[in-house]
Amino acid sequence: MTIKTTTHLNFRGDARAALAFYQSVFGGQQALVSYRDAGAVQNPDEADQVMWGQVEAESGFRIMACDVPSRLGWNPGEIPLFVSVRGSNAEEVAPYWQKLAAGATILQPLAPANWSPLYGMLRDRFGITWVLDVEVAYAPA
16 A cells, blocks of 8 residues: 655635646646535635645646635744655756746755755745755665
8 A cells, every 4th residue: 555645735815826836837737626616615705716726747746725715714824834846856856946936035046955966945926935956865864
């Protein structure tokens, strides 16, 4: 048996735009279900917001997102999570960085680091912090 973990991002009305952006960065297929589609509308103003959404690419990238309804508390926090994207080489990682960097705040420029041939951190235009790096094999502790 195998399991997979998928990062699930919560937004307040921006999930559709965020998923479209991430699809433009990583490619793949997008799936969306609105509150209206699911028959779960509690606030008519939020009927077309995303109850469940996902982008999944053949590369193995997958991310999920939803819009938290206004009836529920939501605070994105200062840095509530990082989404980590690791590649096997710089040629794989750099194009994702270039696309994610559009409109982003660069927290650590993409460059060689002591622990990785390439490492960078940015906060994208939706407030999500991304860490991109080239994977290095480490000996088990």
